[in-house]
Amino acid sequence: MTSLHPALILIAGALLLPFLRGNARNIAVLSAPTFALIALWLLPEGKLWQVQWLDYQLAPLAVDKLSRLFATIFLLMAAVGGLFALRQTSKLEVPAAFLYAGSAVGVALAGDLVTVFLFWEFMAVGSTLVLWSAGTPGAFAASKRYVAVHLAGGVILFAGIAGQIAATGEASFHAMKADSIATWLILIGFLINAGAPPLSAWLPDAYPEASWSGTVFLSAFTTKTAVYVLLRGFPGAEILIWVGIFMIFYGIVYALLENDMRRILAYSIVNQVGFMVTGIGIGTEMALNGAAAHAFSHIIYKALLLMSAGAVLAATNRRKCSELGGLFHSMPITTICGTIGALAISSFPLTSGFVSKSMVTQAAIDGHLQAVWLFLAAASAGVFLHAGIKFPWFVFFQKDSGLRPADPPASLRWAMIFFAFLCIALGVYPEPLYALLPYEVNYVPYTAAHIITQLQLLLFSGLAFFVMLDYLKRTPTITLDVDWLWRVAGPEAAKTFRLALTETRAGLAEIIEARRLAIADFLTRHRRPEGLLMRSWPTGSMALWVMVLLLANLAFFYLR
Amino acid sequence: MKYEHWLDNPLNVRKLWRGFLIVLALTVIAGFFVDLHPHFEIEKWLGFNAAYGFITCLLMIVGAKALGLFLKKPDTYYRQDERDD
Structure with a gap:
């Protein structure tokens, strides 16, 4: 029990922040995740904390390659998100985000189901507080719907965990089969947080209501923690292939109809998590590596996209595509960073998405799953359509809205530039990421054939966008989703x-x-x-x- | 005529379009010279990925528009319930 728990370092930082002001606070915001990251990398592998609780052996701190990968990206996200949010006037948001991020790290490092559940619920609390700190009536109303879905998910998960512990007599968290009521309940609890149907609407409903910096935090942790627990708990569960494919196309179709720039990106979170869930369903080493790698690169480019959207929101106070446009004139850095994020989410060669998503597609090919592969290929083209072009086109280019806001202040700029750099760096030099993956990587992303076929898919998808541009013109509308049922x-x-x-x-x-x-x-x-x-x-x-x-x-x- | 930004000049935009179309053609032509390692029978067709990307995108847009016919509402639709909160 001598090793420090990285999650607790970050949560301690969160509790300390409200007492600090000015530079001391800024330093604490940047150093709490950094210290936690260092502590994480000093940990050896294995079950480091063991606790006897009732009749069960708990392991609140357990490290292996998979958990280290996810804890690393969560802490990196907390650090760069903290930098981006330095100028946030709400004094609640960053502490709440650190509680939230710390709990996500806690889930990633949990060796037993009880600890998973505890941190799972703390995440729901932290993320709700992040939503609250936006301070608008819309955000408050959305947070109530958000927390209701997550508490319901928590109850289902708790029932599943209790049943599983009762059935097996032990609490350790390892790969399961969805073959009993208890394991099904656990799977459902996990999938609710992944944004899977039928409750997926909680995500695009709530995330765009947070502040300009809050959405950046929200995008990273809940869904990717769900990807992590699915990776560890249900690798190769075949139903996940189809759940994932549904999520992929749900995200594309709704994003195509959406007008709110951050809601477009929220729908595309569901879309991207769909790729990961499909990979987990395929379940081969290549597919699981691909899902893990894609979660890693996704957190970076999605945060980058939402940072650029947040910079636009902070500068213009507008969030609808129909009221934006032409911002490249006065926000060149934001435009370039947002476009790099858009290229990365579309898996363009030389970006991080290309080296991670392709592994999932390759796994479908290796498994001779032609139908799955055709869906994934269509979806890759669709990602470029709904996020890769649509987002930068309507926000930064298209018709000129006449707005000329300046690029954001330094803290926001550097956060964006750093993540844009990572998107390219991981794409050009993926070896460090591959080395972090749970299984050995025998995959070469850059072959002439792969580059050409990917470019064909993406560029012709781009052509389709401009050919159909008249049909994609933004209108001040929303599209009803399942949240209509409870609203x-x-x-x-x-x-x-x-x-x-x-x-x-x-x-x-x-x-x-x-x-x-x-x-x-x-x-x-x-x-x-x-x-x-x-x-x-x-x-x-x-x-x-x-x-x-x-x-x-x-x-x-x-x-x- | 002076433009605020070189992208505002329609001539430059036309050049970008021409460049884009040339790159599109090149990616298809490259299929003649590079073995694209088709994994499935269907991939052996020339320019399969290009056609597939284009057609599936059209289908997705049409599908989305069709869904929109039923599910699109003005963005003030939920204002009423927000006020109840």
Whole structure:
């Protein structure tokens, strides 16, 4: 128990930040993730912390190649995101983001299911606080929907974990098969956080409501932690291939229809996570390596894209493509960085996406999964369409909106430049990334055939974009998603039910009142002073009846 | 005529378009000279990836537009429920 836990370093940093101001705070923001990163890399592999809890052996700190890879990218993201957010005026956001990032690291380094669950819930808290710190009514409303979905997911996950521990008698976190109710519940809990159907709408609903820097943090941790736990927990679960492919096309189609620049990118998170989930479903070493590598490069280029969008939002206070355009005139650095991110997400040769996503496609080829491969190839073209061109085109180019905001201040610029550099560096020189992957890499991304086929796919997708540009013109609209069910249908159903209930109750009350009156009336009719039962009888009639009785008696006597 | 940026000049934009089309053609022509290692039967067609990329993108746009017919709403659609919160 002598080793330091990197997640706790970052969370301690988060708790310290509210007490600091000025330069001390800036230094703490940058050094907390850096120290955690150093601590992570000083750790040897193995189960480093072991705790006995009830009857179970827990391992809150366990390191292997896969967990180190994810913890590394989470901490790198926290550091560069912290740099990007240095000028954020909300004093809550960065501490919340560090709690969130630290919890993601905690999940990545958890060797047992109980620790996974604990950090999983802390992530939900941290990310909700990041949303809150935007301070707008829209963000607050979205955060309530967001936390409801995640708490529901947490309950499902908890039920699954409890069932799994009860069934196996131990809590360690290792590869499972979805073959019992408990493991299915765990899988569902994981998939909810991955943005998988049918609840995927929580992601594009909530993420674009955060502040200009908040969305950058949100994009990185929840979905990629889900990718990590799926990689460790359910490699080769075939259903994930189809879940992933659904996510890929869902992301493309909704992003094509979307007008909000950050919501376009939010839909494309679901799309990109779909590639990773498909890779996990294929389950070969190449595919799992590809999913892990793609998660790594995805965090960088998606953060870069959202940083460029955040810089535009901070400078113009506008978020709709239909109100933006022509920003390349006055924001050259943001334009270039955003475009590099767009090329990387599209897997252009010489960018990080090219060396990571191709491994998933290659795994589909190696497994002779032609249908899957055709879907993935179409999806690669579609990524360029919905994010690679659409985002930079409508935000930075297209018609001139007349806006001339300047490039953002230094802290934002350097965060973008650093991530843009990484997008290219990993694309040109992928060996360091390949060395971090869980399995040995026997893959050469740069062959003439691969470059040419990829360029054909992407460039002709670009041609399709410009040919169809008239059909892609942005309109001030949104597209209904499953969140409609809990934003409109649910409340409407509740209102209708309440109305029906009130009416039924009123109707029932009326009937009951009528019956009560009838009974009261009946009772009083017979029991009032002159009523049948209460009135006094004349003595004569009494004597008459006594005589009748006596005569009857006499008659029976003789008849006997 | 003076332009604010060289990209604002329609002549330059036309040059970019021409360059783009030339690169498009080159990627297809390269298929004659480079063995593209087709993995599946369908990939052996010349320019398969180019045609596939183009056609699937058209289909995705058409599909999205079709879905949009049913699901598109003005972006003030949810304002009402935000006010209830």
